[in-house]
Amino acid sequence: MEYTLFIVLLPFLSFLFLGLVGKRLTPRAAGYTGTIVLAISACLSYIAAWNYFTTAKVNGVFEKLTPVNFTWLNFTEKLHIDLGVLLDPIAVMMLVVITTVSLMVHLYSIGYMHGERGFQRYYAFLSLFTFSMLGLVVATNIFQMYIFWELVGVSSYLLIGFYYTKPEAVAASKKAFIVTRFADLGFLVGILLLSFYTGTFDFERLTSGDASLFAGMEGISFMGCSVISWAMALIFMGGAGKSAMFPLHVWLPDAMEGPTPVSALIHAATMVVAGVYLVARLFPVYYLEAPDVLVLVAIVGAVTSLFAAVVACVQTDIKRVLAFSTISQIGFMMVGLGVSGMEGHEGLGYMASMFHLFTHAMFKALLFLGAGAIIHAVHSNEMANMGGLRKYLPVTHLTFLVACLAIAGIPPFSGFFSKDEILAATFHFSPALGTMMSFTAGLTAFYMFRLYYRIFWNKASHHDHAPREASASMTTPLIFLAAVTLVAGFIPFGKFVTSDSAEYIIHLDWTVAAASVAIAVIAIGIATLFYRGESTIPDRLAASFRGLYAAACKRFYLDELYLFITKKIIFNGISRPVAWFDRHVVDGTMNGFATLSQRISYSIRGFQSGQLQQYVAVILLGALLITVLVLFT
């Protein structure tokens, strides 16, 4: 299956081509080039997925294949960075997800970005991102993953800052890069620790379940935790940064300053699930060697999920609502992994998490692209400028509704199946955690329908000209993704992706399912009551919970904390004193030496006066002194 290399390479070639000669092309040509190349890449991944899932099964278990692998850089005999393609069920699934969503976004952008300055640059960056993301998921070793991890970070930076004349966009891109870079520091140190003791970067060896590999780490602990736990926790920190887990999530809502299709691709469907993918990729290591970290993953996921859902209930910018909703849903995936075991029914959480990753990518991309169509029509991100749009934007309205129902967990839409299995796995792990996640699921349904009603129902706000439905290049992706969302729930996911690569038949846990559907329906009912028409209940509620409401509006002051750390502590508290110290103390000392030698030479230059009498006197005095010394010693 060597051709899988081209799935990754084609977008890179497209990036080089558009980056170098894009300016000579018309915007239209550049857009079509990018889209066609990606379409080829997508077709190749569908073929690869078909081939893989039909042929790679040996003894009922999907094998890991490595069709391409070569050494890129040697460190020592044992440690070397390889670049290559690793195919296993999750990698193949990710290839399909990434190329599909990316293709939809490429197509959509032809309409959405029409007439924008830097259209060619935009497509070059999109290709770069797609290349990096694909390289990340097929990584054969953890260092290759780190390489592409950094590359997706930089493409995200470039795309968030696409409107580089806008100060908010510049600040947001900077924030995104620095926060994730900070998390990557943890990732890097984790890799260093892990490779120091195991002597390998290779995923296949690390996840083979061979305990002797980790023998060197036994018995070494630091601050009460074993070294392997530290290493895996640090690696998870990298994942938490990219996947916007609390408290490293601060960059994601701001990242909405980028063009909306970019938010759909990078900040909803693909890059932000890289952290989930990382944990899934190293799942056997987490499960077998560092189960305590896995609990940490579950807790971080649950806290993030609840926190983000609460904040999403009060945001008024539609993209911000979706951003917090993304954070919350990724929290669900993390919880799924955190509560999972290995093999058979114990591995339900793992399977569910990957399933949710798949369905979420589709319906969240749909929501963002829908939001883009709305913003395109009314030229605003604020809910206050919307309302009553269902008459003007029929296609957008229907597809958006499908996505809302999916995320709320209403059968038979895809989100119901995947989320329900996560809930079932969580209840199996801990009823308390399960209850908390069910509550979060209810909140999800509530804020999504708040969003839906305030955009499409309610009183229409005044528009200068009637909003119009977008062009075909924008509505086609919407319809396609809505169709996927309708049917994806019926994919027998357990046949393909499981914790041990063996087949697992999904059984719906009807008590959990019925309860969660009931919660979702109630939440939707409340949202209908509050937001479908004019109602004063939300305002009164906000007034009676004033403290909570204000804190949620301010996103619980975490952005202020971020500003405090960067501006006050790093900039004013460390860097300024360091710079002052350098100029005044270190350099001052050096200048001091110069001044000192100047002073000394001024004071002794009197000896070189040129007066004969003085010289003779000194000579005589010296001669006398030597004579005395010779005579009396």
Added chain:
Amino acid sequence: MNFLSLFVLVPVLMMGGLFLSKNLKQIRLVVATGASLLLALAVGLVFAYLGERAAGNAAEMLFTAKCLWYAPLNIYYSVGVDGISVAMLLLSAIIVFTGVLASWKMEFLEKEFFLWFCLLSTGVFGFFISLDLFTMFMYYEIALIPMYLLIGVWGSGRKEYSAMKLTLMLMAGSALLLLGILGIYFLSGESSMNILEIARGHIPGQAQHWLFPLVFVGFGVLGALFPFHTWSPDGHASAPTAVSMLHAGVLMKLGGYGCFRVAIFLMPEAANDLAWIFIILTGISVVYGAYSAIVQTDLKYINAYSSVSHCGLVLFAILMLNQTAMNGAILQMLSHGLMTALFFALIGMIYGRTHTRDIREMGGLMKVMPFLGVCYVIAGLASLGLPGLSGFVAEMTIFVGSFIHEDVFHRVFTIIACTSIVITAVYILRVVGKILHGKIADHHLSLQDANWYERASTIVLILAIAGIGLAPLWLSDMISDSLLPIIQNAKL
């Protein structure tokens, strides 16, 4: 006549040609031809070297030649190269070539400028091909002295002050160095100035312990070792573009290369015993330089402090005394040389247009000079270690190499050094955000983008940076093989 001696001969001939040339056109012809010739020679040398190695020539140094120069002290003119010097020669040739292009339009005294520039190049090339301690030291001095005039005459700002400071501090370093070299000569018992011969013998442990600090600090001053780095911000800020490029790009590498070739190679025991002191100092350099860079407002100061941080990493890695880390150190020298040269070239070009280097007075320049802007972003990304560009390869080799050290102390310091990747991102993105993005000032709207010689200069540098970043294996293997004798010597 030895092939390597051409590297010294060409700049000397260029000086002769400059002396004879009558107008700007002839001056340009001479320097452009000379610089291209040097670049061709360096590329040729890489192929010749790799060819020899592939043919199975396992000698420690290739293309050696020697001729007696001063018998009483056994001083020879002795040359030879291994993979490391080949890499450094290639770096120097690239920087000289692009430096000439970047100073295509000089304001005044072109002939004199290029005369000193060529003398400086002679010193640099001579240093890297020498195997004789004294000859090496002589070339080192030849490279330093023109610096004083180049900054003092053609510089900007407080140029006399900076030039004086730089020269005095570096001269103080040379004084230590001369002492160290004489000590090595008299105490090694070999009565030889030849590095390879001294290495075959053994300098007594007692002597190593006081010679090592002398040599390491002597070269370290030029390698921006904390706290002897303060010449660097002022020096860089005042120097004209091409000189900044050559200085940060190559001259600072003389320090690292010297530390490595003389201090570590000849005195491995002392290096082993005393490394911890210098690891602390260089560890400070790495983090301290990066933090200082965050608050600077002058573009050149930002890069000067960034250089302190990156060059600190070079010395840091050398002191780890293992093959991987040292390999990383050499790669970092190359990578830092190329990207700092690119930075200084771009800063010179931006300054030539806006007449300010204060980042608070600029903004949105991407709009009027997209080419320079994109190049600046690429340089910045290389500096913060983006995979696919040279910085990543070098830094990761250093981090992995330093972390496999068996001592916990070294590993803790490695983690501290790793934190610099975050701080670097902060100051790089701050500058990019301030000067390239955002709103543009009205009086900057009429500025022009790069012209042909500026484009040529930056493109060559970017190609080199991306080349190392995309396909590092051949380079890293070439360096790695040449490190073996040094590693074996260090494990006496």
